[in-house]
Amino acid sequence: MDSKRRNFLKIAGLSAIAGIGAPSAFNMLLKGEALASGGHGAPAAQGEHGAAAVTGKRYGMVIDVKKFADNPGLAEQCVKTCHSIHNVPDFGNRKDEIKWVWAEKFQHTFPEHSQYKKNDGLNELPILTLCNHCDKPPCVRACPTKATFKNKDGIVAMDYHRCIGCRFCMAACPYGARSFNWRDPRGKDENGNPFIKELNPTFPTRMRGVVEKCNFCVERLAIGQIPACVEVASSAGALVFGDLNDPNSEVSEKLRSSFTIQRKPALGTHPSLFYII
Amino acid sequence: MIEKALKGNKGYWAWLMFLLAIMGVGGMCYAQQFNYGLGITGMSRDVTWGLYISQFTFLVGVAAGGLMLVLPYYVHNYKAFGRITILGEFMAIAAVAMCLMFIIADLGQPMRAMNVMLHPTPNSMLFWDMIVLNGYLFLNIICGWQVLHAEYKGIKYPKWVKPFIYLSIPWAISIHTVTAFLYCGLPGRHFWLTAVLAPRFLASAFAAGPALLMVIALIMKKVANFDVGQEAKDKLVTIIGYAALVNFFLLGCEVFVGYYSNIPGHMHTLDYLFFGLGHGDHVFNNLVPFMRASVVMGVIGIITLFLSRVKKCDGMLAIACILIFISLWIDKGLGLVLGxxxxxxxxxxxxxxxxxVELGITAAVWATGFFILTILYKLVVSVKRVSES
Structure with a gap:
C-alpha cells in the first residue's frame, strides 16, 4: 500500500513539474518564432504576441515608386550619388559589376508577383532596388567569419577587412543585393581610366576579393545625416527613411497610411524596405 | 614506409612526372589568378560559384564514398574487403585534400582563410564544413596510416586506432550532409532548397566514390598486378549499383515535385538543366547536352554494371564504372552547383x-589529388606484397 502511494506521489509530482515546466519551456523555444511571425517585424504586431516592448532603433525605408515615375531621372540620380560617395567602381561590364543600389524593372524586383494581365505601366516603373537590411538576414547566417553582421539599429553591415571572399553570402541573399570585387577596384582599365571615377577621400575604397553592398549610409547616420539616396529623393518625397520602432517617425506614419509590399515576404527575412507601387 | 614510394618502374615515374607537369601549369595559372583576382575566372556577379566549388562538392562525395568499404570491413567484419578497404581510406585522404585546395582556390582573400578559425561562427554551415572536412582528413590519415604501418611491421594495428575507425563512419556521413546543408539551407535558391539534397548527395557519393575506386583497382590489377579479389568486386557492384539507383530515384522525385506542383521556381532550374530556359528572346541551354548525357550514361552504366557481374568481365565492369562516375560528376560536379x-x-x-585559367587550376588540383593517391597506393601495393608473401 505504502509503496503504491509512494509511486503515485512520485508520478503526480513529476507530472506537476512537467505540467508547469513544459509550457514555459515551449514558450522559451517558441519565443523567437513568435517574434518572427509578428508580421514584418513591425513593433505593433510584435506587441500582440505579448513580447517585451521593442527597444532601440530599427532603420527602415519606404520607397514610393510612383514618385520616381513622376520624376524621370530621379532614380538614376539616387544611384549616381550613392555610387560616387561610396567609391563604387564602374568596370563597364555586367560580369564584374558592383552596385549598391539600382533601378530595376518590376518583374525582376518582384518576380513572385506574376500575373496573366498586368498593368502596362508597371514594367516601365523604375523600381529602386537595394539591400533590404533584413531583420533575419540569410547572408549574416551564412557568413563564416562574421564579416557581415547586423547592427543593433537593424543595419546589415560589412567588415571589408575580415571578409575572406567565399561569396557564401551572395548565394544566401535572395535579393541579389551583394556584389563581389572580382578585380582590383582601385585599378585602371586598359586606357588608364580609373574604375572609381572620382575618389571620395572620406569613405574607404575596397580591395580585390571582398564582398560589398549598400550599408544604409551608416557612416552618414553616425554624423546625423540621412542616407544619400534619401537626401536626393527628399524633395520629391520618393524615399522616406527612419526608425520603424518609433511610432511617431515619418516612416512609421507612412507605413500606417499606405499599402506597401515587400520583396519575397514568404522567405521570412523580414526586410526593412517597403514599396508603394 | 614512405621509402617504398621512391622505388618504381618507368611507368610509375612517367605518370608522376605527367601529374607534376599539370600541377606546374596549374600553379602558374593560380599565380595569375592570385595577382589579378577571381575576375580571371568565368564567375560573375550572378553566377558567383563556378567549377571550384562544384568540384569541391563532388569530391566531398568521393571522400565520403570510402565509408562503403570501411563499414562492411570493420563493423561487419567482411573479410573480402581486406585489400580494398585501405584503398578507400587513402582515396578519402586524396579527395579531402582536393576539396581543401578547391576551397582555397575559390577564396577572394585566400590569405585570410584562417579567419574561419579566428572568428568561429557556428551559425555558418561553412564553419562546420571546415571542421568536418579537416576532421575527416585527420581521421583517415590516422586510421589508414596506422593500419598500413602495422601491416608493414607485420603486427596488428594498435588498439587505440579502433575508436577512430568507428568514429570515421558517422563522420563520413557528416561531411556530405554538412556540404549539402551549405546549399539546402539558403532561402530563395529553389533548386537547392530541398530536404532530399543531403540524402541525394550521400546516394551519389556512395556510387561515385566506389566507382572511381573500382576503376583504379582494375587499373592496378593491370599495371601493378594487385588484385582486390572477385568477391570484393562483386560486392562493390551491388553497392555502386544500388546507390546509383537511389540517386536517380531521388532525382526523379525532384522532377516530380517540380513539374507536378507546377511552381515556377521549382521548375526553372530543371528547365534550364534539361531543356533550356528562355529569357527575353533567347533560350539558355549550355548545360543541356551535359545533363542529358549524364542521364543516358547513368542508365547505361547501371545496366552494364549488373551485366558485367553476370559475365564476370573486367572490361565491361570498368566501362560501367567510368560511365557511372562521369554521369554523377556531371550531375553534381556541374549541374547541381551551376544550375x-x-x-x-x-x-x-x-x-x-x-x-x-580556371580550367588550368581545376586540372592542377585534380592532378595533385591523383599525385597523392598514386604515392599512397604505391605504398599499399608494396606493403601488401611483402606482408602477404
Whole structure:
C-alpha cells in the first residue's frame, strides 16, 4: 500500500513539474518564432504576441515608386550619388559589376508577383532596388567569419577587412543585393581610366576579393545625416527613411497610411524596405 | 614506409612526372589568378560559384564514398574487403585534400582563410564544413596510416586506432550532409532548397566514390598486378549499383515535385538543366547536352554494371564504372552547383563558362589529388606484397 502511494506521489509530482515546466519551456523555444511571425517585424504586431516592448532603433525605408515615375531621372540620380560617395567602381561590364543600389524593372524586383494581365505601366516603373537590411538576414547566417553582421539599429553591415571572399553570402541573399570585387577596384582599365571615377577621400575604397553592398549610409547616420539616396529623393518625397520602432517617425506614419509590399515576404527575412507601387 | 614510394618502374615515374607537369601549369595559372583576382575566372556577379566549388562538392562525395568499404570491413567484419578497404581510406585522404585546395582556390582573400578559425561562427554551415572536412582528413590519415604501418611491421594495428575507425563512419556521413546543408539551407535558391539534397548527395557519393575506386583497382590489377579479389568486386557492384539507383530515384522525385506542383521556381532550374530556359528572346541551354548525357550514361552504366557481374568481365565492369562516375560528376560536379544560380534571384538568366585559367587550376588540383593517391597506393601495393608473401 505504502509503496503504491509512494509511486503515485512520485508520478503526480513529476507530472506537476512537467505540467508547469513544459509550457514555459515551449514558450522559451517558441519565443523567437513568435517574434518572427509578428508580421514584418513591425513593433505593433510584435506587441500582440505579448513580447517585451521593442527597444532601440530599427532603420527602415519606404520607397514610393510612383514618385520616381513622376520624376524621370530621379532614380538614376539616387544611384549616381550613392555610387560616387561610396567609391563604387564602374568596370563597364555586367560580369564584374558592383552596385549598391539600382533601378530595376518590376518583374525582376518582384518576380513572385506574376500575373496573366498586368498593368502596362508597371514594367516601365523604375523600381529602386537595394539591400533590404533584413531583420533575419540569410547572408549574416551564412557568413563564416562574421564579416557581415547586423547592427543593433537593424543595419546589415560589412567588415571589408575580415571578409575572406567565399561569396557564401551572395548565394544566401535572395535579393541579389551583394556584389563581389572580382578585380582590383582601385585599378585602371586598359586606357588608364580609373574604375572609381572620382575618389571620395572620406569613405574607404575596397580591395580585390571582398564582398560589398549598400550599408544604409551608416557612416552618414553616425554624423546625423540621412542616407544619400534619401537626401536626393527628399524633395520629391520618393524615399522616406527612419526608425520603424518609433511610432511617431515619418516612416512609421507612412507605413500606417499606405499599402506597401515587400520583396519575397514568404522567405521570412523580414526586410526593412517597403514599396508603394 | 614512405621509402617504398621512391622505388618504381618507368611507368610509375612517367605518370608522376605527367601529374607534376599539370600541377606546374596549374600553379602558374593560380599565380595569375592570385595577382589579378577571381575576375580571371568565368564567375560573375550572378553566377558567383563556378567549377571550384562544384568540384569541391563532388569530391566531398568521393571522400565520403570510402565509408562503403570501411563499414562492411570493420563493423561487419567482411573479410573480402581486406585489400580494398585501405584503398578507400587513402582515396578519402586524396579527395579531402582536393576539396581543401578547391576551397582555397575559390577564396577572394585566400590569405585570410584562417579567419574561419579566428572568428568561429557556428551559425555558418561553412564553419562546420571546415571542421568536418579537416576532421575527416585527420581521421583517415590516422586510421589508414596506422593500419598500413602495422601491416608493414607485420603486427596488428594498435588498439587505440579502433575508436577512430568507428568514429570515421558517422563522420563520413557528416561531411556530405554538412556540404549539402551549405546549399539546402539558403532561402530563395529553389533548386537547392530541398530536404532530399543531403540524402541525394550521400546516394551519389556512395556510387561515385566506389566507382572511381573500382576503376583504379582494375587499373592496378593491370599495371601493378594487385588484385582486390572477385568477391570484393562483386560486392562493390551491388553497392555502386544500388546507390546509383537511389540517386536517380531521388532525382526523379525532384522532377516530380517540380513539374507536378507546377511552381515556377521549382521548375526553372530543371528547365534550364534539361531543356533550356528562355529569357527575353533567347533560350539558355549550355548545360543541356551535359545533363542529358549524364542521364543516358547513368542508365547505361547501371545496366552494364549488373551485366558485367553476370559475365564476370573486367572490361565491361570498368566501362560501367567510368560511365557511372562521369554521369554523377556531371550531375553534381556541374549541374547541381551551376544550375542553382539559374535563374538569378531577380530572375535573369546568366550563363557561366569557365575560363582557361580556371580550367588550368581545376586540372592542377585534380592532378595533385591523383599525385597523392598514386604515392599512397604505391605504398599499399608494396606493403601488401611483402606482408602477404
Amino acid at each position: 542553382g544560380f539559374v535563374p538569378t534571384p531577380l530572375e535573369y538568366v546568366v550563363e557561366y563558362v569557365p575560363s582557361a
